[in-house]
Amino acid sequence: MIRVEPRPAPSRLWNALTPLLAVALTLAAGALMFAALGVGPGAALRTIFLDPLFDPRLAAFSRPQLLVKAAPLILIAIGLSLGFRAGIWNIGAEGQYLIGAVLGAAAGLALFPAESRLIFPLMVLCGLLGGLLWAMIPALLKAYARTNEILVSLLLVYVAENVVAWAALGPLRNPDGGGFPGSRQLSRWDAASNPELIAGTGAHWGVVAAMLAVVLAYALFARAKLGYDIRLAGEAPRAARFAGVSPPRLVILCFAVSGGLAGLAGIFEATGPSGQIGIDFGVGYGFTAIIVAFLGRLNPFGIVLAGLLMALTYIGGELAQMMVGIPLAAIQALQGMLLFFLLGVDVLSRYRVRLGRARPADVAAAPRAAEAAE
Amino acid sequence: MPVIDLNWTAFLASVLVVSTPFLLAALGELVVERAGVLNLGVEGMMITGAAAGIVVAIETGSPWAGFLCAALGGLGLGLVFALLTQGLQSNQVATGLGLTLFGLGFSALLAQGYVGVPAPTIGGPDLGPLRDVPILGPALFARDWVVYLGLLAALGVWLYLFRTRSGLILRAVGEGHDAAHALGYRVRATRVAAIAFGGAMAGLAGGYLTLVRVPSWTDGMTAGAGWIALAIVVFGGWRPGRVLLGAWLFGGAQALQLRLQAAQVPVPVELLSMSPYLITIAVLVAISVRRRAGGAAPACLGQPFRAGA
Amino acid sequence: MKTLLLAGAAALLPLATLAQSAGDDPLKVGFIYVGPVGDGGWTYEHDQGRLALEEALGDGVETTFVESVPEGADAERVIQQMALTGHDLIFTTSFGFMDATANVAEQFPDVTFEHATGYKRADNVGTYSARFYEGRAVIGHIAGHMTETGKIGYIASYPIPEVIRGINAAYLAASEVNPDVEFSVVWLYTWFDPAQEADAARALIEQGVDVIMQHTDSTAPMTAAEEAGIVAFGQASDMAAAGPTAQLTAIIDDWAPYYIRRAEEVRDGTWTSEDTWEGIAEGMVELAPFSDRIPEEVRASAQALADGIAAGEVHPFTGPIARQDGTPWLAEGETADDETLAGMNFYVEGIEGDIPD
Structure with a gap:
């Protein structure tokens, strides 16, 4: 019989080893899958994981693209990690991302074709507000009506998708676009564009915002009272209430931050890499960011690495499709396996895995050990 | 208000058909959540079931074998979730999302080469004179077997949860796993069984899509139905009867939207497409306001259990 | 610039991940798809075109593709990666890839790009589309004859010119034979949601519709028509497998001849940027074999219509035609110009209901 027992404290050794172990397991399972599909496993895995980084023809382009792809994931995941640590579940970041993009773009397009340095900042502000306000719907309902925030935020994603389609076909449709859906090219309008700030790095304002968010989140958890409250609320809700942490306030705050950051990610994407609001503007960054947040163990720096790894599988996956002829489905399955293995082996850093029956002494010792860890 | 010229018999019939996959998947997830586990991977289990079901049905020529394998496919993916969240203590939200990602890819691999191939489909029971009842007869008593299976499953889940000892234990595990553990109930085994059941039901729901409702395979064909099932569980306040109502509401809203358009009633399409979600939110709020004192969610929903902690 | 120099230098190196080929390098042609190759419709037909290209040019060509590429930022990256990996010719097969294609093409003057259904061209970017409305006119003609209830159901995706044009063309042809x-x-x-498409077909059938046309990509409406014992028309592909008795004919997008021709031109150095809009005459729009359910004389008149369109004698949009609100659009004998057709955002007179928005 296999048992898992909590460790007194997360093992530092395993903390460092588990991601490597997970990647190794994914490579092994992936190799089997590719072999079963009749593709050379070596070539497939090399194309996915190494070529975007090291191939001489591609690396100069792919490395900056990793940042571009990872930035919205990291920005959203950082926001989500606050709530997740406090046990507050915003699953609808995708909706907040979409509404932020639509509201920000609408604010800018209302002023088209003015050229002013103030337009881009205004759009960014409206993007942030859009995401924040959309997040307030589940937050206020949770805080004051105790409505399940997971479901409300998730349901609002579908509402937001319809809002985007409506906006792209209606009010935001490019009047000079010959009747085709989609807004004007924001990235081609200087006052509204979010360009690459330093040529060849891929870094646009969204990347800058993501890096800022990482540092701020780190400082929040390391130093601020709020960071302490958040962790306390997540780990010991009752103790948090005794300590004067107001659950409604915390819910509203966590949703405001995660919604605002998701909205920012949306408007940076709409003015930069995507360049416009189209019918299918949403490509699931909000959902992928949830995975990224957990892969990064809700730790700001972990999230950066997880975001980059996720971006690598996307970019490498595209390469593998065109270079080795692997179907997209196999790439999705590989991403799923990577996630399973990372989540699965994480047990090793938090728990001890033992064979045999529990001895009474262990069972008695465990609660005390767990308390000591907190 | 224009006179809406609808064929109500056909509309009712269509509500039953459209709501069946929602109902099956939602009943499965209902049991899972009642046991205190939140599995967001319904969409992934559903589409895996859809793919497994049609591949087997086409290969064997038997839709029933297809349904069996659809259930097994969903169950298999459910067991992966169980292994990770119950055995290895991984986070349920992230694991569920991963399950969906994996399922979408895995199903497309599984059903490669079956795109657009018509599947053998199933008939229904002969309910004799009931079929001749005006309006309701043809709508309610001339459906396929799985529609009735779904209704029976709602009854069965209700009986199980509220009329059997095992169901009582399952709910106890969901409401307070530490207390249940202290009483000697096997928390983890109960949850694994619930997850397996949820997976099988989601798989069946997927099989219904590929074997009855569409009936053929195309990549990504669940198109969000699994997420709707999750919404319905909450809409139903974790009660089988209300989950049935919720499935009808969602199915009904979808069916009505299309029928209004087909009847040339001018409708704002985006508004109608989002209406079931808005209605569910409104209902959710109403439920939670009425039960200010705690809401209906199982108390341990989504929380990990570790023995002895 | 750095990217470009690297790309240039790299082109001289042997391609590490590719099978080494002796002698002349084959022409490398890439395809970017918006959906899965297993969609049974739009993307499936583009992929059939790709396979036909491989067949036709044999060892002289090597093709690659990336499927389900989201429009927007991801598309631009994928196209750029294709350009960087030594592709000579890249087909981007969805309207939403237009700006991404244009942006990448600016940076890679030596790579040839072909964008489907768009309008932005450059020295190294050509555009191509098919006059699907010609096929719609033929199926509209058949539908007008075949309907007994006088009601024809049309499952539409998004209210964009391409779709509206198809509805108008089909309606004009149908009302001509059946006022x-x-x-x-x-x-x-949505372009693609089999369950909803099937439901939509059933909803239409309940309303007394006995002929179904679709401008969405799955075979589900055809299956629903088969089940209800009515008739329907396939979209993008021959959908006879899904509706062996229901399908009267199908509009088939046949990209193969175009892909082969353009690839050969790139190989021979004769390619120039063009706006190609081809229809039945050139074979880009094909009709699946007419079903025996269509009466003999209707088959003949439909074939005559198709032949007339192919010969340039008949234009599906020939006046007098008024817009839905009654204002005149085309005078007697006048035919629609391509520009109006390309941006069509109104119904013609006689169609009921409003275009959303």
Whole structure:
């Protein structure tokens, strides 16, 4: 019989080893899958994981693209990690991302074709507000009506998708676009564009915002009272209430931050890499960011690495499709396996895995050990 | 208000058909959540079931074998979730999302080469004179077997949860796993069984899509139905009867939207497409306001259990 | 610039991940798809075109593709990666890839790009599309004859010119042979959702529709028509497998001849940027074999219509035609110009209901 027992404290050794172990397991399972599909496993895995980084023809382009792809994931995941640590579940970041993009773009397009340095900042502000306000719907309902925030935020994603389609076909449709859906090219309008700030790095304002968010989140958890409250609320809700942490306030705050950051990610994407609001503007960054947040163990720096790894599988996956002829489905399955293995082996850093029956002494010792860890 | 010229018999019939996959998947997830586990991977289990079901049905020529394998496919993916969240203590939200990602890819691999191939489909029971009842007869008593299976499953889940000892234990595990553990109930085994059941039901729901409702395979064909099932569980306040109502509401809203358009009633399409979600939110709020004192969610929903902690 | 120099230098190196080929390098052609190759419709047909290209040019060509590429930022990256990996010719097969294609093409003057259904061209970017409305006119003609209830159901995706043009063309042809014909249009706001498409077909059938046309990509409406014992027309592909008795004919997008021709031109150095809009005459729009359910004389008149369109004698949009609100659009004998057709955002007179928005 296999048992898992909590460790007194997360093992530092395993903390460092588990991601490597997970990647190794994914490579092994992936190799089997590719072999079963009749593709050379070596070539497939090399194309996915190494070529975007090291191939001489591609690396100069792919490395900056990793940042571009990872930035919205990291920005959203950082926001989500606050709530997740406090046990507050915003699953609808995708909706907040979409509404932020639509509201920000609408604010800018209302002023088209003015050229002013103030337009881009205004759009960014409206993007942030859009995401924040959309997040307030589940937050206020949770805080004051105790409505399940997971479901409300998730349901609002579908509402937001319809809002985007409506906006792209209606009010935001490019009047000079010959009747085709989609807004004007924001990235081609200087006052509204979010360009690459330093040529060849891929870094646009969204990347800058993501890096800022990482540092701020780190400082929040390391130093601020709020960071302490958040962790306390997540780990010991009752103790948090005794300590004067107001659950409604915390819910509203966590949703405001995660919604605002998701909205920012949306408007940076709409003015930069995507360049416009189209019918299918949403490509699931909000959902992928949830995975990224957990892969990064809700730790700001972990999230950066997880975001980059996720971006690598996307970019490498595209390469593998065109270079080795692997179907997209196999790439999705590989991403799923990577996630399973990372989540699965994480047990090793938090728990001890033992064979045999529990001895009474262990069972008695465990609660005390767990308390000591907190 | 224009006179809406609808064929109500056909509309009712269509509500039953459209709501069946929602109902099956939602009943499965209902049991899972009642046991205190939140599995967001319904969409992934559903589409895996859809793919497994049609591949087997086409290969064997038997839709029933297809349904069996659809259930097994969903169950298999459910067991992966169980292994990770119950055995290895991984986070349920992230694991569920991963399950969906994996399922979408895995199903497309599984059903490669079956795109657009018509599947053998199933008939229904002969309910004799009931079929001749005006309006309701043809709508309610001339459906396929799985529609009735779904209704029976709602009854069965209700009986199980509220009329059997095992169901009582399952709910106890969901409401307070530490207390249940202290009483000697096997928390983890109960949850694994619930997850397996949820997976099988989601798989069946997927099989219904590929074997009855569409009936053929195309990549990504669940198109969000699994997420709707999750919404319905909450809409139903974790009660089988209300989950049935919720499935009808969602199915009904979808069916009505299309029928209004087909009847040339001018409708704002985006508004109608989002209406079931808005209605569910409104209902959710109403439920939670009425039960200010705690809401209906199982108390341990989504929380990990570790023995002895 | 750095990217470009690297790309140039790299082109001289042997391609590490590719099978080494002796002698002349084959022409490398890439395809970017918006959906899965298993969609059974739009993307499937582009992929059939790719396979036909491989067949036709044999060892002289090597093709690659990336499927389900989201429009927007991801598309631009994928196209750029294709350009960087030594592709000579890249087909981007969805309207939403237009700006991404234009942006990448600016940076890679030596790579040839072909964008489907768009309008932005450059020295190294050509555009191509098919006059699907010609096929729609033929199926509209058949539908007008075949309907007994006088009601024709139309499952539409998004209210964009391409789709509206198809509805108008089909309606004009149907009402010409059957002045009382009514169109019921259902907008789904998706290109691809088999369950919803099947439901939409059933909803239309309940309303007394006995002929179904679709401008969405799955075979589900055809299956629903088969089940209900009515008739329907396939979209993008021959859908006879899904509706062996229901399918009267299908509009087939046949990209193969175009892909082969353009690839050969790139190989021979004769390619120039063009706006190609081809129809039945050139074989880009094909009709699946007419079903035996269509009466002999209707088969003949439909074939005559198709032949007339192919010969340039008949234009599906020939006046007098008024817009839905009654204002005149085309005078007697006048035919629509391509620009109006390309941006069509109104129904013609006789169609009931409003275009959403």
